[in-house]
Amino acid sequence: xxxxxxxxxxxxxxxxxxxxxxxxxxxxxxxxxxxxxxxxxxxxxxxxxxxxxxxxxxxxxxxxxxxxxxxxxxxxxxxxxxxxxxxxxxxxxxxxxxxxxxxxxxxxxxxxxxxxxxxxxxxxxxxxxxxxxxxxxxxxxxxxxxxxxxxxxxxxxxxxxxxxxxxxxxxxxxxxxxxxxxxxxxxxxxxxxxxxxxxxxxxxxxxxxxxxxxxxxxxxxxxxxxxxxxxxxxxxxxxxxxxxxxxxxxxxxxxxxxxxxxxxxxxxxxxxxxxxxxxxxxxxxxxxxxxxxxxxxxxxxxxxxxxxxxxxxxxxxxxxxxxxxxxxxxxxxxxxxxxxxxxxxxxxxxxxxxxxxxxxxxxxx
Amino acid sequence: xxxxxxxxxxxxxxxxxxxxxxxxxxxxxxxxxxxxxxxxxxxxxxxxxxxxxxxxxxxxxxxxxxxxxxxxxxxxxxxxxxxxxxxxxxxxxxxxxxxxxxxxxxxxxxxxxxxxxxxxxxxxxxxxxxxxxxxxxxxxxxxxxxxxxxxxxxxxxxxxxxxxxxxxxxxxxxxxxxxxxxxxxxxxxxxxxxxxxxxxxxxxxxxxxxxxxxxxxxxxxxxxxxxxxxxxxxxxxxxxxxxxxxxxxxxxxxxxxxxxxxxxxxxxxxxxxxxxxxxxxxxxxxxxxxxxxxxxxxxxxxxxxxxxxxxxxxxxxxxxxxxx
Numbered sequence: 001x002x003x004x005x006x007x008x009x010x011x012x013x014x015x016x017x018x019x020x021x022x023x024x025x026x027x028x029x030x031x032x033x034x035x036x037x038x039x040x041x042x043x044x045x046x047x048x049x050x051x052x053x054x055x056x057x058x059x060x061x062x063x064x065x066x067x068x069x070x071x072x073x074x075x076x077x078x079x080x081x082x083x084x085x086x087x088x089x090x091x092x093x094x095x096x097x098x099x100x101x102x103x104x105x106x107x108x109x110x111x112x113x114x115x116x117x118x119x120x121x122x123x124x125x126x127x128x129x130x131x132x133x134x135x136x137x138x139x140x141x142x143x144x145x146x147x148x149x150x151x152x153x154x155x156x157x158x159x160x161x162x163x164x165x166x167x168x169x170x171x172x173x174x175x176x177x178x179x180x181x182x183x184x185x186x187x188x189x190x191x192x193x194x195x196x197x198x199x200x201x202x203x204x205x206x207x208x209x210x211x212x213x214x215x216x217x218x219x220x221x222x223x224x225x226x227x228x229x230x231x232x233x234x235x236x237x238x239x240x241x242x243x244x245x246x247x248x249x250x251x252x253x254x255x256x257x258x259x260x261x262x263x264x265x266x267x268x269x270x271x272x273x274x275x276x277x278x279x280x281x282x283x284x285x286x287x288x289x290x291x292x293x294x295x296x297x298x299x300x301x302x303x304x305x306x307x308x309x310x311x312x313x314x315x316x317x318x319x320x321x322x323x324x325x326x327x328x329x330x331x332x333x334x335x336x337x338x339x340x341x342x343x344x345x346x347x348x349x350x351x352x353x354x355x356x357x358x359x360x361x362x363x364x365x
Numbered sequence: 366x367x368x369x370x371x372x373x374x375x376x377x378x379x380x381x382x383x384x385x386x387x388x389x390x391x392x393x394x395x396x397x398x399x400x401x402x403x404x405x406x407x408x409x410x411x412x413x414x415x416x417x418x419x420x421x422x423x424x425x426x427x428x429x430x431x432x433x434x435x436x437x438x439x440x441x442x443x444x445x446x447x448x449x450x451x452x453x454x455x456x457x458x459x460x461x462x463x464x465x466x467x468x469x470x471x472x473x474x475x476x477x478x479x480x481x482x483x484x485x486x487x488x489x490x491x492x493x494x495x496x497x498x499x500x501x502x503x504x505x506x507x508x509x510x511x512x513x514x515x516x517x518x519x520x521x522x523x524x525x526x527x528x529x530x531x532x533x534x535x536x537x538x539x540x541x542x543x544x545x546x547x548x549x550x551x552x553x554x555x556x557x558x559x560x561x562x563x564x565x566x567x568x569x570x571x572x573x574x575x576x577x578x579x580x581x582x583x584x585x586x587x588x589x590x591x592x593x594x595x596x597x598x599x600x601x602x603x604x605x606x607x608x609x610x611x612x613x614x615x616x617x618x619x620x621x622x623x624x625x626x627x628x629x630x631x632x633x634x635x636x637x638x639x640x641x642x643x644x645x646x647x648x649x650x651x652x653x654x655x656x657x658x659x660x661x662x663x664x665x666x667x668x669x670x671x672x673x674x675x676x677x678x679x680x681x682x683x684x685x686x687x688x689x
Contacts, residue, residue: 009496031500031654122566122651128400194567194650346500347653 006034009346013042017120017350020360022334024353028346036341038334043364051324056082056156056291059324064150066328067362069112072098072105072141073304075154077326080235081311082156082291085298093281094158095237096274100171101141101153102236103267103274107178108137109305110260110267113357117257118189120354121198126189133181136174143167157287172275175268182265190258199254203340203352206251213336216329217307218263219356222248222255229303241273253355260357263305292319306330306357330362374465381454385595385602386416392643399647426587431494434584438492443585443592446485449478450599457606458533460616460627471532472524475607476517479562482596483509486581489593493584501580504654508561508568511661516558518669519551522676523611532607536615543614547679550672552612554665556641559604561661564597565642567649568657605638606631613638 012023021042027035047066051059056078063074076098083090115130138148145153145161153160189195207223220227228245230238246262248255293315301310310327333356340352390405390412397404405412430439456471458464468474483506490502524530526547527538535544545552561568582593609615613634616627652660 007496118650122569123649124396124566125400125647128402132401188648192650194652197656198650198653345653345655347655 004029011349013039017354018360019116019354019358020363022358022360022363024349026341026346026349031346033341033344033346033349036338038337040331040334040360040363043360045365047365048324048326051321053320055319056293056321059321060154061150061152063326064152065361066326066365067304067306067309067330067359068149069359070105070109070305071149071151072101072153073302073309075151076102076236077300077302077304077309077311078313078324079154079156080302081298081300081313082293084300085293085296085313085315086156086291088157088287089285091158091282091285092237093162093278094283094285096278097159097163097283098154099236099238099274100168100271100278101144101151103271104137104140104171104174106267106305107264108134110264111137113260113305114185114189114257117354117357118195120350121195123189123192123195126185129185129188133178136177140167140170140174143170155284155287156291158282158284162283168275168278171271175272175275179265179268182261185261190261196254198351199257199355200252201250202253202348203355204250204252205336205340209336209339210251213339214332215307215336216332217303217305218256218259219307219333219336221245222259223251224248229301229308233301235300235302238270240277241270243267243270253351256355256357290319292317293321301327304329306359306362307333326365328362328365330358330360331365334358334363377463377465381602385598386420388602388639389416389598391639392646395640395643396647399644420591423587423591428587428589429584431584433494435492435494438488439584440589442485442489442492443589443596444485445488446482447592447596449481449485450596450603453478453603454599454606456532457603458536458610458615459606459631461533463628464533467533468531470530472520472530472535472611475532475603476513476520479600479603480509480513482600485596486593489585490581493581495584497579498581498583501583505564505581507654508564508657508661511658512558512561512568512665515554515661515665515669516562518666519554519558519672520611521669521673522548522551525673525676525680532610532615536610536617539614539617543612543617545612548612548672548676550668550675554669554672555608555612558661558665559608560642560645561657563600563604563642565601566646567652569651601639601642605635605642608638609634 006027006029009026009028010023011026012018013021018024023039023042025037025039026033045065047062050062054062059078060075063078064071066074111130111134115127115134118126141151141153142148143164144167145151147153205223207225210220210223210225216227224247226245226247229235230243231245243266246259246266248259293313295315295317297312297314299310299312301308303309307329308327309329310325312323312325312327313321314323316322337353337356341349344352393415394404394412405415408414408418430436453475455465456468456474458467486505486509487502490498490505493499523535523544526544527535529535529538538544560566582590585593609631615634616631618625618627618630
């Protein structure tokens, strides 16, 4: 009998498909994974601790750097929690602008996922198509707030900049274009036999597993739980609009792909509806010069493209939070990875890891 | 002795190298167009000097040999991988006269020599003493050996029809009809198997950058790395040439257009094959390693055996045998 040994393989933090600086310490037996140990923290910047010494407005740019693929939603999470604690009234136009930017950001974020995921599977072209369409969204944001990734767009009480002339028109053009473009994506990807073979039945987990790991967002919905904070907590003005919560059936990676494609379509639907009702008006509510948040605690969750992005503020009545805690969905979603990978072939590793859709800025916080 | 006897092959060799250089540029341009971007366009007009600049850059790079690598094997491996790639070009007939050497067993020579490269790849992977390159090398060996079999079996039909392993004879036998018509099944098998032999998408597992970073050549830098890449591109060139000779009638003209010289016909067909290789690369994701093996042994191998069987039967049917 030939003696065989387990091999310890270090993957990352400089590996092309760990989507940043995630490090995986993998024990493999031949090509079968026996154990995976994700090592995180290479991008830790101590956002929560830093926030304790910053005023509420100063915290906003730090949130841009958490989930840098959908910074608008992060902005909103902290702004929303502060507003709730202070009991502020937000003008309608500001709220609509927030919704447009958040939903467009969700589209951009999912496009990044589709592109990079296909790149992980070895297909190069979809990546470039996705990034071209995402580029249009980034250019729109650039026009709106002068930044392509770290927007720093929202403020406690409203938004910083009003939409420039013709901007809403451009958004509408993009929505119409993108709705057609989605069919092209389906043509290119959804029917591809190699893609189906590599994703069907891969990375399956049950509803119970998902709930016990506190997964949220598309990672939870893929198991068939229709849980979406936009409908279930109805923050902002989402209750005014019609949209559906797509859910998966089998819970494999292929389902995740279809689910995220449907979410893009739903987000576009929301943007279109908002564009129909948005009117001229103020973009900032009545907010005191110095934001003193009354003593108390408040937790609020918003639906980021990756799941429930929570923001827990503990205030002692000063202009800085006593403690600020983010429930970062990528961090929670990553926890299921060792379970999913045990016993899998190593060539499925990238397909499963990519399916979770983590952003390392958010995992490390 | 004739001076041309010595100079001729050297000139042909230089022409070939020039052609390989521009095939690389062409690949990048084609993929660029498919992906809505211009491709290389900064170095020289229309990016014409891009490949030259890349090669020069690689020449200037430091030559690193990892501390724990097996030094002599590490240095030998690129040569083992690279030499056969050029050696197989000897038997490709570009036209009736443009050929390095006319062997009676040209096809056999091609297949035999080309499989030496895998030894170079495996040596390099082992000598690097890196886990990723070892995984890549193992995959590479498994893949190339598996796909070698359907590749060889798919051309057996042609050999049976022509009764010769000489590539000149094979081309000349296609005067009436190209082998792509009677041997269409063999053509498909050959195309797929050659993609796998070339380590190209969707069979580029040995160097799957999203899993194995770069596979077997992950530790190679500078010109040793360039040797591996050059070998790969020369193989693309050689495989496309072989496809042209075997299935597309080599230098033979279409529609009796004999005033166009044979070399242009060859180039045209060759470019068509190369373009389709690039096209596939731009479109397809990568197969998984077990699916890859299943495909070779469960689909391609039975099909190529079936092709041999059918060829043998058709040869005996009087009406059809005129084609064969």
